[in-house]
Amino acid sequence: MAKVLCVLYDDPVGGMPKKYARDDIPAITRYHDGQTAPTPEAIDFTPGQLLGSVSGELGLRRFLESQGHTLVVTSDKDGPNSVFERELHDAEVVISQPFWPAYLTAERIAKAPKLKLALTAGIGSDHVDLQAAIERGITVAEVTYCNSISVAEHVVMMILSQVRNYLPSHEWVKQGGWNIADCVERAYDLEGMHVGTVAAGRIGAAVLRRLKAFDVKLHYTDRHRLPADVERELGATWHPDVESMVKVCDVVTINCPLHPETEHLFDEKMIAKMKRGAYIINTARGKICDRDAIVRALESGQLAGYAGDVWFPQPAPRDHPWRTMPHQGMTPHTSGTTLSAQTRYAAGTREILECWFEKRPIRDEYLIVDGGQLAGVGAHSYSAGNATKGSEEASRFKAA
Numbered sequence: 001m002a003k004v005l006c007v008l009y010d011d012p013v014g015g016m017p018k019k020y021a022r023d024d025i026p027a028i029t030r031y032h033d034g035q036t037a038p039t040p041e042a043i044d045f046t047p048g049q050l051l052g053s054v055s056g057e058l059g060l061r062r063f064l065e066s067q068g069h070t071l072v073v074t075s076d077k078d079g080p081n082s083v084f085e086r087e088l089h090d091a092e093v094v095i096s097q098p099f100w101p102a103y104l105t106a107e108r109i110a111k112a113p114k115l116k117l118a119l120t121a122g123i124g125s126d127h128v129d130l131q132a133a134i135e136r137g138i139t140v141a142e143v144t145y146c147n148s149i150s151v152a153e154h155v156v157m158m159i160l161s162q163v164r165n166y167l168p169s170h171e172w173v174k175q176g177g178w179n180i181a182d183c184v185e186r187a188y189d190l191e192g193m194h195v196g197t198v199a200a201g202r203i204g205a206a207v208l209r210r211l212k213a214f215d216v217k218l219h220y221t222d223r224h225r226l227p228a229d230v231e232r233e234l235g236a237t238w239h240p241d242v243e244s245m246v247k248v249c250d251v252v253t254i255n256c257p258l259h260p261e262t263e264h265l266f267d268e269k270m271i272a273k274m275k276r277g278a279y280i281i282n283t284a285r286g287k288i289c290d291r292d293a294i295v296r297a298l299e300s301g302q303l304a305g306y307a308g309d310v311w312f313p314q315p316a317p318r319d320h321p322w323r324t325m326p327h328q329g330m331t332p333h334t335s336g337t338t339l340s341a342q343t344r345y346a347a348g349t350r351e352i353l354e355c356w357f358e359k360r361p362i363r364d365e366y367l368i369v370d371g372g373q374l375a376g377v378g379a380h381s382y383s384a385g386n387a388t389k390g391s392e393e394a395s396r397f398k399a400a
């Protein structure tokens with residue numbers, strides 16, 4: 001029987017909700033490319049309820065315990081004395097969400113001799129040292145597509161909120177003001193602007209599809225070009241590299257995974273190639289941008305705005321400069337963990353666990369690493385290596 005160690009974010013400060021804002025959520029059964037949404041044999045939760053925090057337990061306890069497995073759920077994930085490190089030594093499965101990642105560094109993997117499956121309840125497994133997982137033969141899987149549309153919607157919201165200067169204008173209202181000129185001195189229309197995405201995978205392509213209606217000029221760069229009919233449908237221009245795309249864009253949205261090829265892709269040099277006054281929207285991973293280069297570009301005016309929900313490490317230390325830099329619309333990592341998204345990734349986690357314990361193959365589209373190599377979606381979208389370096393700093397949040 002297996003021990004499953006699951007790291008989830010903390011419950012709401014006021015306790016688990018007794019009532020929800022809405023009574024139901026739409027049932028999504030298929031995604032845009034025809035892939036089916038998760039198909040577990042059963043679920044033990046009510047769709048639309050809070051599952052991603054500790055008491056929600058991703059709805060897994062009854063299922064796992066009925067089969068004789070042990071489930072340990074904690075939010076205490078950082079530092080050598082954390083519950084996570086104390087429980088890791090005999091865990092067979094680790095479940096973690098990118099929003100509150102349990103960093104599985106090579107050192108931690110070495111302390112977990114029984115670990116066989118690192119399961120991401122969400123998308124993006126950069127919190128796992130993939131190189132170490134490859135070398136140890138650990139399977140890494142994620143719930144591909146489960147929250148791609150959640151993020152795409154968020155990207156559109158953040159583009160509009162930055163370009164139109166929404167957040168500062170809202171602040172004036174809360175302060176009792178009516179300062180129209182202050183609100184609009186940085187407000188523009190999106191119409192006619194050039195908007196480009198770094199990567200046109202599930203999120204990037206969905207962003208392009210949603211933005212088409214805004215009469216903007218669309219651009220993308222990706223290692224694999226979209227089919228010609230899709231490029232035509234979207235009216236999107238492909239660029240062979242990031243540099244050539246950012247030169248012409250007013251807004252750049254980042255939608256690629258974090259792996260050694262993309263780490264610090266947006267550094268001082270890349271940002272200097274952008275148009276003055278461009279916006280960056282990054283809902284992919286914080287470490288794709290150089291933290292201090294972003295701050296400097298906002299201060300100098302090279303960037304007009306930066307918004308996103310991803311940081312490095314997570315949780316971000318209380319003195320992380322992105323909390324206080326000018327012209328930003330940062331939130332904690334939330335875009336992929338709406339109640340709607342939680343329903344899908346909790347079901348996907350259950351599906352993967354059912355396959356794992358019944359020794360059935362996990363869907364190819366969920367695999368990142370398997371059999372000692374990048375596999376499935378991972379072989380397409382990631383490069384081998386490690387992007388977890390520096391994650392120890394996450395323990396500074398708790399210490400503060």
Ligand code: NDP
Nearest residue numbers: 123124148199201202203223224256257283284336380381
């Ligand atoms: P996909 O796998 O569908 O898309 C990823 C795309 O990135 C692929 O098209 C891939 O190209 C491309 N890519 C990889 N490396 C590069 C590179 N060096 N240059 C250009 N393109 C590259 O994943 P999703 O779209 O669903 O998700 C993307 C990322 O978004 C996740 O990995 C995760 O980090 C982040 N995310 C954030 C969430 C949030 O809550 N903020 C939630 C979900 C995801 P190809 O395959 O053609 O080689």
